[in-house]
Amino acid sequence: PQTIYLSDYSPFGYLVDSVSLIFDLAPHTTRVKSRIAFRPNPDATDGTFFLHGEALTLISATIDGAPVSPDITPQGLICAVPDAPFVWESEVEIDPANNTALEGLYMSNGMYCTQCEAEGFRKITYYPDRPDVMAIFDVTINGPHPVLLSNGNPVKSAPDTAQWHDPWPKPAYLFALVAGDLVAHSDSFTTMEGRHVALNLYVRPGDEGKCDFGMRALKASMKWDEDVYGRAYDLDLFNIVAVDDFNMGAMENKGLNIFNSSVVLASPETSTDMNFERIEAIIAHEYFHNWTGNRITCRDWFQLCLKEGLTVFRDSQFTCDMRSAPVKRISDVIDLRARQFPEDQGPLAHPVRPESFQEINNFYTATVYEKGAEVIGMLRRLVGDAAYARALDLYFDRHDGDAATIEDWLQVFEDTTDRDLSQFKRWYTQAGTPHLHVSESFELDTLTLTLRQETPPSAATPAPAPLVIPIALGLIGPDGEEVLDTRVLEMTKAEQSFRFTGLDAQPIASILRGFSAPVILHHDLSDADRVHLLAHDTDPFNRWEAGRTLARKALLGIIERGTQVDAAYLNGLRAVITDERLDPAYRALMMGLPSQSDLASALHERGQTPDPAAIHYASEAMRDILASHLADDLQALYHAHQVSEPYQPDADQSGQRALSNAMLSLISRTDGAALAMRQFQGADNMTQQLAALACGIRAGQGDEMLAHFEAQWKDDRLVMDKWFGLQVHEAAPENAAAVAKKLTEHPDFNWKNPNRFRSVFGMLAMHHAGFHHASGAGYRLLADWLIRLDAVNPQTTARMCSAFQTWRRYDPDRQAIIKEQLDRILGTEGLSRDSAEMLTRIRG
Ligand code: BAL
Ligand code: ZN
The missing domain is CATH 2.60.40.1730 (tricorn interacting facor f3 domain)
Structure with missing residues (x-):
């Protein structure tokens, strides 16, 4: 090729x-x-x-x-x-x-x-x-x-x-x-320029009751883009269509957005709070493309981040304004670390603006999208909010109607700020996640921070040069008071020192506040210092990060030494989750543990070979420890955060449900899922029904609940995707591949539908201990089905090949089985260009 x-x-x-x-x-x-x-x-x-x-x-x-x-x-x-x-x-x-690849003109359910x-x-x-x-x-x-x-x-x-x-x-x-037999949910919006715009959300007959939220999200997006970016809509009509068979999430076609039905149709009974939030964000994303993507498009596909990075950045800003900014930021960083960091540290690493490709569909990646958005966030932090707004105004004025480049984008910032952005541009041209090492010394009244940046070389960037890294920092005194509020250090050299004088006592540095740059921070703080930040950091991101780092250390400690967890951390965690002054959604995030693949990355970074079974054991043990240490608080928090008002998918109610469901998950480890069973039976919304079902399956009580759920929802394809997915997600590691295989025999396993395929195999690939089970059954099953899917839908197949991207982290036995599968897929006659490119890069 x-x-x-x-x-x-x-x-x-x-x-x-x-x-x-x-x-x-x-x-x-x-x-x-x-x-x-x-x-x-x-x-x-x-x-x-x-x-x-x-x-x-x-x-x-x-x-x-x-x-x-x-x-x-x-x-x-x-x-x-x-x-x-x-x-x-x-x-x-x-x-x-016969167009099963779902590119070009195709048919889905007769439409x-x-x-x-x-x-x-x-x-x-x-x-x-x-x-x-x-x-x-x-x-x-x-x-x-x-x-x-x-x-x-x-x-x-x-x-x-x-x-x-x-x-x-x-x-x-x-x-x-x-074209098809569709029904419209209609509304209208009058722009700030006085244009009356007819709005329609077209769905299949029967889905009319799932349109209201999407329409409200669209109107909120239109208003927000006027208020925040001064951008009004420019046609008399805006149509959205929901389609069941779709490779991506959604598509920003001018005046006629097409959506995967899973990210536009919503009702309280069938959609979780997370679905609602995602739908709101994707509707905003596609709508925002009307200016950042459509009015100003890309000169060539190498510039994809010009529209995608910027539009992801804009939709994140929108969600921050609609919901809780700290919760959104933390969720984005969890996602970045889960999807972009492994990509940037493995064989698929590429710059935010790649320099070559064989199949462009393979570059709709977390690096282009999410790291692309992080780069814009850094730029904004460096120039300041007012200069960012001026630069964007100039961008829209100067390039409206153009097919533009990253050079054009950076030029408007240079012209409005007089900054030289040639070094900053490396964020677009270099692959790899930078490591930021911090050492500190304190003498008399002066704290000296010495920072060293290092980006590992990769095939895409063999000799990385130093980047411009905005490092937001604050200092917390020993009494818990903030002695220096947030400021941004601008690091430009490989190594650089910063001094802070006039301090009464040695403070604890809160570094990389708000995750001000997409780097891996190495800051040797003691556990006591982290517990101090967990209690006192005024930056909500770093407060969460302190807890996260302690949780990761505790989990790695279990893997390496056994099940002893520092009581100071557990008490610190309890103090945060029971603090009723804090947002319940934030407290729910505090309860989350690093994922098993995050732990595998952490072990790999330390030069160790991750053992998926040991990681799984540690994660389970840690949850048992939390359940027993927090036992006195779980029931109280669960009951205190039940919502009595009618269901609303807003940030407030979602936060209450997130916190109470986090409690339910721990309670179910010791009560045989009795409470979960009650929640399942009484639930009037999918968030609570699904959370309870997960607890029931984990507690070994799932069969009856799953049967009930299936009977209730067998005619709702989006809910049935959840039914398929959850069974794989909650399977014991040794059963995950068998559960997935059995689900493929279900009469509703329509494998040509990307959502249904992903509900089983996307979940299997994400089940760290199940997919990487030593038997190799997960690897073999996925390879069998990728071969089958490639013949009908190369794009979705190629995306899913990335399940194998971390394969070189694992032990020689696992590597040998994976390599055999990669070769088997690569040897398939007629393999698509999409999958061939992905697998060749992954295999190396
Ligand atoms: N442009 C492809 C789908 C999206 O990013 O909105
Ligand atoms: Zn986009």
Whole structure:
């Protein structure tokens, strides 16, 4: 397969003045007629007229009305064209019903739908399918369906036909079409510019009752983007469609967002609090793309972080404003450490702006998205909130309508702040997670902190150079008072010292407050100092982090030495979780333990080989210790945080449920799940029902509850995804693969549906002790199913290959079994380019 390099970028030889498409829909024989006005691009050096096109049957092609016979390859066509403006017309036939890859135009439950990012439009018609080619689209859809949708504003609608005009120039990846028997949940929004916008959320009949929350989230997002970024919506209509078969979460097509139904449909009975929060965030994310992604798009796919990092950053800001900022920040860091850190420290490591790829779908990664957002957070911290706002205003003014680059993005910050960001840019160009080592000394009244940064070399970045690291810091005195409030140290060298004078006594440094940079901090504090920070740090992130570090040390201590846990930590934890002045959601986070794969990473970092069984044992032992040490508080906290008001998915109620369910989980370790059974029976919402079910399964009481749950929810596909997933999640390590295998035999295991496949195999891959069980059964089962899925859906298969990315951490026996599986998958005839690239990188 061909490798594509950022350094090879050159503009397309032709500009597109207009695109007109006519779709005659039929499941196996959809006809697409295109009429595209091209003219030579004065900025281009290469005049080759190459149009992308894959899996298309060309029926006819003309230039200025005269038939032409282009050279056709599996990737597209080349044709001789005039050295002047001309009109290309073609007709192709495609087969949406057999499009199981879910890229381009495909069918889901009888409904037509599209996914064109990144390179799906080339499966619809011949076109320069690259983001720097922007055009105005007119679309006609003919087909016997009550709902026929495309981008932009409706022009004409009659039975079985509809015309759409999108006035905003866009790249082909933002094209969308939906046709089917759908019902709309409608509302409206008036923008700050006075534009009246009709809003619709289209769903399958039967799902009407799950639309209200999504619609409210959309309106809140529209308002927030006006209030915070000064960005108003720019069409008369905004449509969202829910679809069951979708590779990603959702897609920001202009004026016609398409969502995986799992991240838009919600009701209290069927969705958990976490589902609601995620739905709110994803609706915001896709909506925010209208400016950061659509009005200003990416010049090429190497610049993906330009829109994704920024839009993730914006949706995080939105959630902070809608809910609790500290809780959101902590949750984001947990997620970053779980998904991005292993990627950045393993064979898939790549810079936030990669320099080469074979299959761009493989670069929709936690590094591009979440580390990309962290980089923007650092930039904002360095320049300050006011300068950030000025830079963003300039970005929107200067680049509206452009296909832009990271250089353009950094330039607006340089121009508004007079800063030289050439060193900061390394965050975009270097792979790897930096380690930040801290040493300290105290003399007379002066604290000296010496910081050393080091990024391990990787294949992507063999010789990393020092980064600009914003380090937010405060100092806590021995009496618990803050003696220095938060300030940002700007580290630019490999090693650098900072002095703080006028101190009465040696303080404890609270470093990297708010997780001000995506680094691994090595700060040798005593357990007593960490307990002090757990009690007194004024920075909520670092207060949580102190508890987290103590929990990690306790767990590693159990693995290495046995089940003794420092009472000072346990008492400190009790003080926090029983402190009624603190937000219950924050206290629930305090109760969380580092995941088993986090512990495997920690052991690997210390040069040890992680033993998944020992890690699992330690995690269970630790929960037993917490259950017994906190026994006196568990029932009281559980009952104190029951919500008596009608269910609301807001931050306040969600926090109460998170805390009471954390208590329930510990209580169930000693009461045979009696309380969980009562909660399960009385629950009027999915958050409490599912939490109780998990406790029941863990306590060995799950069979009856699972049967009841299945009978209750067998007709609700999204709830049944939870039913499948939970059984794998809660399986004992030695049974996890067998449980997953048995679930694949269930009549509702529709493995071609990405959500259902992920509910079993995504969960298996995340079950650390189960997936990595010494028998190798987890590895073999996943490999069997990846081979099967690859033949129908390469994109989802390739994403799931990352389950193997940490394989070199483990012992030689496990490595040998994994390598055998990697080779087995790689040896599959006809393996997709997507999976081949991922597995080749992982295998090394
Ligand atoms: N652009 C792909 C889906 C998303 O990031 O919103
Ligand atoms: Zn996005």
